[in-house]
Amino acid sequence: MFRVLAIAAIIGTAGACVLHLLVFGPPHKDAGGGKPEIRRFSVLERLAHALTLLSFLTLGATGFYAVLSGWPSLTGKLMLYHYYAAPAFAIGAALIVAGWSADAGFKPYDLRWMIQMGGYIWKRDHLPAGRFNAGQKAYFWIVATAGFAVILSGLGRLWPALDPTGQCVLLWVHRLSALFLVAWALAHAYLGTLANPGTIQAIITGRVSEKWAKAHHPLWEKSGKDKETSS
Amino acid sequence: MRNKRLFLLPCLISAAAGLAAGLRAAETPRTGSRARFTHRVSLYDESRETIDPKEPSETGPYSPVGTCGKCHDYDAVGNGRHYNAVDPEAPPGRPGEPWILTDKAARTQIPLSYRKWEGTFRPGDAGLSPWEFVQKFGHHMPGGGPGEKLADGDKDPNARWGVSGKLTIDCLTCHNATPEHDQTQWGSLIKQQNYKWAHVAVSGLGVVRGSAMRLPDDFDPEMPEPGSEDLVPEIVYDQSRFDSDGRVLFNVQKKPDPRRCYFCHTVRRADVEPVDDWKTDGDVHLASGMGCSDCHANGISHNIVRGYEGESADLERASLTCRGCHLGDANQGRFGAPRPRHAGLPGLHLDKLSCTACHSGPKPEAQTIPVQTAMAHNLGPSSLHRGNDDPPRIVQPVFIRNADGKIAPHRMMWPAFWGVMTGSGIQPIPPAKVAKAAGSILKVAASEEGGEKKAAGLAKETVDKVLEALAETAGEGTAVYVSGGCVYSAGGKAGGEAKPYAWAMAHDVRPAQQSLGAGGCADCHEKNSAFFHGTVTADASPAADKPASTAMSAFQGVDGELMNCWAPALKLRPVFTAVMLGSLAVMGITVLHNLCLAIAGALKGFETCPFCADESEKE
Structure with missing residues (x-):
């Protein structure tokens, strides 16, 4: 049953992304490029993101390979990789949640971004957005909550104190929260690459162009908190 | 019209059979009570003639067919698990302990079964007729089966069923609660071909004097030749067992005492002295007061529950498995079985391991343990000549996968025999033929190597000599020797491997505190743990100086190195x-x-x- 659910969720999310790209396309096509002169993410933030990304890819690949292959349970080498990647993901997720929560608090102007759906359906320029826009904030809290659930249930599997029924419940919590994360991560990957050209460099180099900042995060760009020239 | 007749005929036959069964059921007396029935009964011979204990020669010997079968459905019992191996329609079930044809001189140990268990040979394939099979293994057979059902069709010219009588089921082998019952006599009575007299002596109802072996092949009990009457075994009934009406009080019990079962189902370690058996408590279920037949239950059909998962979809039978009693959704908790929490045990263990893997038998050790079983080593009769090295060589516990893919502890043996390899496989050469063709070669080899008991691998040169001597027997095939998991032909390996034969073991069940894992993950997941890396040593083979050893992980189909990777992982x-x-x-x-x-x-x-x-x- 979970296998079907997983296939539906993954294909559904990926399909929705492709459909959006084909039908609506990127909302800020011209925002890419430009000289990366504004520092957006610190080294620690990028390392935390990279750690989370790599461990999440390992966990997702190993876990869902077993699910999609119809294995009754995760086993063998994949289990070992899964086992070692779990604490890395926990550390990365904790660093991200602790580091970005201050900028992820919802503000009144986020309501407008939400109502306008971030301009992804109906093109709108200059939607209000601080360091993170309302969509990113929502994603942040989803990751924080589902990440908490997936780590807690994983810990329960790692150190099982419950009886088989309880462990079965934990397994389902683990699976569903992981699937939820995977589906959102797919959308996050799409939004960070194809849907918003020039975005991915922010998490790689830590810097963005002024044009990009103005288009995506006008309030943050205006406040100029972290603005510095590339020189 | 013809079609109608064809249709009616089976209907009529079925109806008649049903009516007969109904009448028989109606004829069977029932007490309707759960109280124990006092079996104060007359003795009957096979033809239901009442036996006068003072004039035993007037009738045939006491017969369970005539006595027990008077009230109990003997035919139904005869199709029970202990007796139906020869019935091709009987489901073989999970591979169990085979009969092992062992011949020290011919370096032979062949797993045999009338059931279609993969890895075993049919007795006929090893050259054993039903008569020879009973002579060889009857010491631990409860009667019935080949000793009864195959007797009439036995084409062995040396068979003497007409003299010995059929080896019918001995109900008291299991159900006799009196200490006078002496099962150890059974084997010697069979050796003496006193099949139809055996029930009297074993049950303690009397003694049997003489041996049917002395009777001529053509002896006819109805019309004995002059002089031969005196050679017929004589029965002297113990008069103290009979009341004034000539009836006997049978101290029988519906649920056999486990010690009765142990006569055939004993397994002993062959690396320690049996005097130390007080150091272990045996099976936890028995220690708590249960009996074998509580789990291995049956009705009059004697279709005994074997108790492994997947044996039967029938709910009542399925509830008598480990899972059924302890974890089952319905009928769980039979006999007050506690429901284990398995707290701390990652769930995948329950998917990958049988219950017995953690709870049954001895814990895994770096080397598997040699054991002897009652059936294979004729345990039971006292002997001064029994040795720990006596073949066949059986080891335990070997943790390998069941047919359901779960790892479970098994006993294992390596077949060793001389055979003829053809395109369709390897057919064993009966040890007697080997002895005839190459007995002298093997005898010399045995004396040079320190005796047959050593059971070490034969030297290549000896194997070659024997194979050369057997070449004539091979005909169009190639004479080969199977040993230590390999197949050899003259001059070297013939290629291919001979798989060991393994059968699951479920006893003795240890208490939860002594189960594998009670000591933590390291019980199985420490580096080079016995569970995965314990070595299973094959019997010595001609190709190697020492016997080949295989890690259990190889049998389990798991990556041993990967399992070692878990050791540091779990420490972390x-x-x-x-x-x-x-x-x-x-x-x-x-x-x-x-x-x-x-x-x-x-x-x-x-x-x-x-x-x-x-x-x-x-x-």
């Missing part, structure tokens, strides 16, 4: 746990903190319209 588990708990704490506090801020903000309310005010001011 506390560290990983601390890391993850710390991360959870950070995430939890952060989420809660921001939730509180959000609630406080919501309570404060929006002071200005989020759509009209200046964006920077709102921020």
Whole structure:
């Protein structure tokens, strides 16, 4: 049953992304490029993101390979990789949640971004957005909550104190929260690459162009908190 | 019209059979009570003639067919698990302990079974007629089966069924509760071909004097040749067992005493002295007062529950498995079986391991343990000549996969025999033929190597000599020797491998505190743990100086090195746990903190319209 659910969720999310790209396309096509002169993410933030990304890819690949292959349970080498990647993901997720929560608090102007759906359906320029826009904030809290659930249930599997029924419940919590994360991560990957050209460099180099900042995060760009020239 | 007749005929036959069964059921007396029935009964011979204990020669010997079968459905019992191996329609079930044809001189140990268990040979394939089979293994057979059902069709010219009588089921082998029952006599009575007299002596109802072996082949009990009457075994009934009406009080029990079962189902370690058996408690179920037949239950059909998972879809039978009693959804908790929590055990273990893997038999050791079984080593009769090295060589516990893919402890043996290899496989050459063709070669080899008991691998030269001597027997095939898991032909390996034969073991069940894993993950997951890396040593083979050893992981189909990787991983588990708990704490506090801020903000309310005010001011 979970296998079907997983296939539906993954294909559904990926399909929705492709459909959006084909039908609506990127909302800020011209925002890419430009000289990366504004520092957006610190080294620690990028390392935390990279750690989370790599461990999440390992966990997702190993876990869902077993699910999609119809294995009754995760086993063998994949289990070992899964086992070692779990604490890395926990550390990365904790660093991200602790580091970005201050900028992820919802503000009144986020309501407008939400109502306008971030301009992804109906093109709108200059939607209000601080360091993170309302969509990113929502994603942040989803990751924080589902990440908490997936780590807690994983810990329960790692150190099982419950009886088989309880462990079965934990397994389902683990699976569903992981699937939820995977589906959102797919959308996050799409939004960070194809849907918003020039975005991915922010998490790689830590810097963005002024044009990009103005288009995506006008309030943050205006406040100029972290603005510095590339020189 | 003809079609109608054809249709009616089976209907009529079925109806007649049903009527007969109904009448028989109606004829069977029933007490309708759960109280124990006092079996004070007359003795009957096979033809239901009442036996006068003072004139035993007037009738045939006491017969369970005539005596027990008077009230109990003997035919139904005869199709029970202990007796139906020869019935081709009987489901073979999970491979069990085979009969092992052992011949020290011919270096032979062949697993035999009338059931179609993969890896065993049919007795006929090893050259054993039903008569020879009973002579060879009757010492631990409860009668019936080949000793009864195959007697009439036995084409062995040396068979003497007409003299010995059929070896019918001895009900008292299992059900006799009197200490006078002496099962150890059974084997010697069979050796003496006193099949139809055996029931009297074993049950303690009397003694049997003489041996049917002395009777001529053509002896006819109805018309004995002059002089031969005196050679017929004589029965002297114990008069003290009979009351004034010539009846006997049978101290029988419906549920056999486990010690009765142990006569055939004993397994002993062959590496320690049996005097030390007080150091273990045996099976936890027996220690708690249960009996074998509580789980291995049956009705009059004697279709005994074997108790492994998947044996039967029938709910009542399935409830008598480990899982059925302890974890089952329906009928669970039979006999007050506690429901284990398995707290601390990652769930995949229940998917990958049978219950017995952790709870049954001896714990795994670096080397498998040699054992002897009652059936294979004729345990039971006292002997001064029994040795720990006596073949066949059986080892335990070998943790390998069941047919359902779950790892379970098994006993294992390596077939060893001389055979003829053809395109369709290898056919064993009966040890007698080997002895005839190459007995002298083997005898010399045995004396040079320190005796037959050594059971070490034969030297290559000896194997070659024997194979050369057997070449004529091979005909169009190739004479080969199977040993130590390999197949050899003259001059070297013939190629291919001979798989060991293994059968699952489920006893003795240890208490939960002594189960594998009770000591933590390291019980199985420490580096080079016995569970995965314990070595299973094959019998010595001609190709190697020493017997080949195989890690259990190879039999299990798991990557031994990968299992070793779990050792450090599990040692890091506390560290990983601390890391993850710390991360959870950070995430939890952060989420809660921001939730509180959000609630406080919501309570404060929006002071200005989020759509009209200046964006920077709102921020």
